[in-house]
Amino acid sequence: MRPIATTRAATGIATGKLAVWWVLASEVVIFGGLLASYVMFRLGHPEWADAAALTNTKIGAFNTFVLLTSSLTAVLAHQAAERGNGRLAARYLYMTIGGAVTFIGVKTYEWWYEISHGYTITSNGFWSFYYSAAGLHAFHVIAGAAIMAVVARDAARNLELHRVELIGIYWHFVDIVWIFLFPLLYIAK
Amino acid sequence: MAEPAVAVMAHHEEEDHGHHGPGGWLKYLWSTDHKVIAMQYMFTGMFMALIGGFMAYVFRMQLAFPGINVPGFGMVSPGEYNALVTNHGTLMIFWVAMPVLLAAFGNYLIPLMVGADDMVFPKINRLSFQIFFLSTIVILASLVVEGGGFAGAWTAYPPLSANETYNLTPLGSTLWVVGVGLEFVAFLLGGINFITTLMNSRAPGMRAFDVPIVVWMIVVASILFMLSVGPLLAGAIMLIFDQTLGTGFFDPATGGDPILWQHLFWFFGHPEVYVVLLPAIGVVAEIITTFARKKLFGYRIVIFTIVATGVLSFFVWAHHQFIAGIDPRMANIFTITTLLISVPIAEMCFVYIATLYGGSIRLTTPMLWALAFIAEFLIGGVTGIFLGAAGADIYFHDTYFVLAHFHYTFFPIAIIGTFAAFTYWFPKMFGKMMDERLGKWHFWLTIIPFNFIFIPLFVLGMGGQHRRIYNYAHFPELAIPWFQNMRIVATVSLLVMLAAQLIFFYNCYKSWRRGRKAPMNPWKANSLEWTTQSPPPHGNWRPDELPVVYRGPYEYSVPDRDDDYWPQNEPDSRGSR
Numbered sequence: 001m002r003p004i005a006t007t008r009a010a011t012g013i014a015t016g017k018l019a020v021w022w023v024l025a026s027e028v029v030i031f032g033g034l035l036a037s038y039v040m041f042r043l044g045h046p047e048w049a050d051a052a053a054l055t056n057t058k059i060g061a062f063n064t065f066v067l068l069t070s071s072l073t074a075v076l077a078h079q080a081a082e083r084g085n086g087r088l089a090a091r092y093l094y095m096t097i098g099g100a101v102t103f104i105g106v107k108t109y110e111w112w113y114e115i116s117h118g119y120t121i122t123s124n125g126f127w128s129f130y131y132s133a134a135g136l137h138a139f140h141v142i143a144g145a146a147i148m149a150v151v152a153r154d155a156a157r158n159l160e161l162h163r164v165e166l167i168g169i170y171w172h173f174v175d176i177v178w179i180f181l182f183p184l185l186y187i188a189k
Numbered sequence: 190m191a192e193p194a195v196a197v198m199a200h201h202e203e204e205d206h207g208h209h210g211p212g213g214w215l216k217y218l219w220s221t222d223h224k225v226i227a228m229q230y231m232f233t234g235m236f237m238a239l240i241g242g243f244m245a246y247v248f249r250m251q252l253a254f255p256g257i258n259v260p261g262f263g264m265v266s267p268g269e270y271n272a273l274v275t276n277h278g279t280l281m282i283f284w285v286a287m288p289v290l291l292a293a294f295g296n297y298l299i300p301l302m303v304g305a306d307d308m309v310f311p312k313i314n315r316l317s318f319q320i321f322f323l324s325t326i327v328i329l330a331s332l333v334v335e336g337g338g339f340a341g342a343w344t345a346y347p348p349l350s351a352n353e354t355y356n357l358t359p360l361g362s363t364l365w366v367v368g369v370g371l372e373f374v375a376f377l378l379g380g381i382n383f384i385t386t387l388m389n390s391r392a393p394g395m396r397a398f399d400v401p402i403v404v405w406m407i408v409v410a411s412i413l414f415m416l417s418v419g420p421l422l423a424g425a426i427m428l429i430f431d432q433t434l435g436t437g438f439f440d441p442a443t444g445g446d447p448i449l450w451q452h453l454f455w456f457f458g459h460p461e462v463y464v465v466l467l468p469a470i471g472v473v474a475e476i477i478t479t480f481a482r483k484k485l486f487g488y489r490i491v492i493f494t495i496v497a498t499g500v501l502s503f504f505v506w507a508h509h510q511f512i513a514g515i516d517p518r519m520a521n522i523f524t525i526t527t528l529l530i531s532v533p534i535a536e537m538c539f540v541y542i543a544t545l546y547g548g549s550i551r552l553t554t555p556m557l558w559a560l561a562f563i564a565e566f567l568i569g570g571v572t573g574i575f576l577g578a579a580g581a582d583i584y585f586h587d588t589y590f591v592l593a594h595f596h597y598t599f600f601p602i603a604i605i606g607t608f609a610a611f612t613y614w615f616p617k618m619f620g621k622m623m624d625e626r627l628g629k630w631h632f633w634l635t636i637i638p639f640n641f642i643f644i645p646l647f648v649l650g651m652g653g654q655h656r657r658i659y660n661y662a663h664f665p666e667l668a669i670p671w672f673q674n675m676r677i678v679a680t681v682s683l684l685v686m687l688a689a690q691l692i693f694f695y696n697c698y699k700s701w702r703r704g705r706k707a708p709m710n711p712w713k714a715n716s717l718e719w720t721t722q723s724p725p726p727h728g729n730w731r732p733d734e735l736p737v738v739y740r741g742p743y744e745y746s747v748p749d750r751d752d753d754y755w756p757q758n759e760p761d762s763r764g765s766r
Contacts, residue, residue: 003305003306003307003308003309003311003728004305004306004732004735005300005305005306005307005308005309005386005389005390006309006310006390008305008389008390008391009389010388010389010390010391010395011388011389013389015309015310015385015389015390018385018388018389019309019310019381019382019385022380022381022384022385022415023381025415025416026377026380026381026415026416026418026419027419028419029415029416029417029418029419029420030419030420030422030423031419031423032419032420033419033420033421033422033423033424033453033456034420034423034426034427036420037420037423037424037427037438037449037453040449041446041449044446045444121430121434121436122434122435122436122437122443124437124444125437125438125444125445128427128430128436128437128438132426132427132430132436136423136426
């Protein structure tokens with residue numbers, strides 16, 4: 001049984017949604033600190049461009065496309081949930097999870113390729129940031145997909161439909177982090 | 190101590206509500222009641238305080254009597270000395286000040302003071318404590334693993350912390366970072382709970398400016414923590430990679446930048462000072478209004494002041510790095526912001542003095558602690574001005590002056606603030622009144638030795654005595670007999686102060702077993718936690734009796750009223766709201 005406290009909404013915003021936004025606020029500063037460190041380093045080390053030139057922009061662009069598309073299906077899931085169609089919402093959520101699986105699969109191939117060519121996390125500062133930042137992001141993708149699977153399972157039975165929006169907000173955040181990572185790690189040669 | 194009483198109460202009430210979970214101790218361990226979780230945080234924090242205090246005892250003995258066989262520990266080697274001072278700092282800040290002031294009192298007070306039956310996310314609250322407990326185990330384990338505990342100071346500056354060939358504690362230093370990181374995660378979860386509970390779960394009728402100051406303070410502190418800890422969490426991941434994988438984020442030998450860590454650390458580390466200060470200042474506001482029987486002077490001013498402090502606290506961090514080779518023009522900017530931040534804090538001291546002025550003051554034990562907080566913190570704040578100014582700091586940096594200043598801020602926060610809060614809310618938490626006579630003995634035997642520990646250290650610092658020195662006899666130009674005598678004074682005072690804590694524990698035990706039963710509102714205070722039984726049952730109030738709020742929390746000595754207090758939930762006869 002939920003406490004009465006959980007059902008109150010003095011701000012007019014549902015408690016769950018409020019909490020998700022605060023989670024994102026804390027995540028923004030985590031990634032913000034990491035990326036700010038990277039940018040400061042990169043400005044002081046122009047030679048890192050040589051390492052950055054070795055990243056595969058095409059694969060990165062493909063993954064960006066996959067992740068953006070998965071955000072679209074997350075929105076469609078929210079729309080379906082708003083209309084009370086839990087089965088459709090769940091289907092869209094499963095498509096979003098499919099996007100996450102594709103993203104991680106492509107990333108695995110990419111890393112395997114780079115590591116087998118000798119570019120590991122200890123090769124130089126660029127590669128340290130490359131693996132750390134993308135790894136932290138990939139961890140968020142996996143965690144988000146796992147939570148989404150739970151939400152989708154409930155949504156398919158028309159339970160806890162408000163959670164579809166909450167996981168959607170989180171998913172857009174994961175997407176936005178990648179929008180920052182992609183140019184910083186792949187495009188800036 | 191009294192947690193079984195709370196657990197029994199929770200147990201009893203849950204049965205009433207028809208809950209069926211695991212029974213007995215298991216029920217206590219898996220309780221989602223905010224009061225039980227608060228007790229878990231508090232007793233874990235107090236246990237860690239004993240360990241941290243013991244560490245202080247060992248290294249102060251070594252400083253006063255170099256090479257002595259410290260009773261209860263033995264000879265202190267230089268490596269052990271460094272590990273002791275490092276972990277004394279780490280434990281006292283992350284495992285004592287934060288869990289007790291922020292987590293324990295935040296958990297206990299927020300739902301009660303905003304008139305809610307629990308936190309908005311009780312299970313996340315429980316998860317927060319469980320992660321915290323895990324972090325406690327990790328940090329304690331780091332002390333006893335092969336190679337010993339981490340010994341690179343609580344600030345963990347690289348390259349010393351980043352490379353095991355420098356620090357010689359391969360396991361200890363990694364476990365240290367992991368423990369601190371887990372602890373951050375625990376407080377992030379707890380903080381989200383605190384913030385959303387205050388924002389969304391206030392009692393009907395409670396507007397933003399009807400919220401007691403201490404709740405405001407804890408929530409603002411949680412926001413500061415949340416917004417400052419992220420970069421350090423990222424930094425902790427980078428540091429772990431440096432330690433275990435051999436990446437080169439921070440170690441210059443592999444192309445890293447040690448100053449980067451200092452920025453990440455202090456970007457968190459300075460707001461962190463305010464994260465623990467604000468709850469203590471809030472506790473003091475509650476106590477002095479209750480025992481001066483007077484309205485808080487400038488309630489809204491205080492709220493705006495906290496926000497100003499919070500914003501400014503993000504722009505002062507580099508004052509810890511004046512001698513780290515930062516640009517002097519940068520140092521000027523950070524000097525200005527640092528001196529600016531003393532304005533809102535001084536303002537808060539004035540607000541409290543103005544509140545006391547003309548009040549009908551009752552010198553109960555919690556009031557003594559609250560007044561001592563203002564007096565002692567003032568010394569800490571004023572000496573901070575010297576360190577905030579780059580010119581003076583270059584001379585004072587890494588001397589005992591810094592250490593004494595730091596302890597004149599953190600001791601009032603973490604120890605005096607905690608005792609103030611603990612003695613004030615003890616009747617509510619355990620349903621018994623504390624013994625006032627023992628309480629006052631404990632107060633004076635803590636406060637007087639405290640000043641005798643740290644005033645000599647100010648003098649040592651002004652004399653140029655460096656910190657982080659294991660044995661001053663090894664450095665002829667530092668080994669001055671008069672200074673050594675000062676160290677002995679400090680150490681003996683510490684022994685007296687530590688011994689005085691036995692009075693506190695005896696008082697807790699005696700009051701809990703044989704104390705006078707506490708009424709619902711022993712101090713005749715206004716805020717909502719005093720409108721339920723002592724201790725409050727699971728759910729705090731009966732579901733149909735949750736309070737409704739009609740006014741702010743500081744309506745004391747209102748003219749034309751028979752009582753000199755006016756509880757927040759008492760309906761207004763004129764029905765103004």
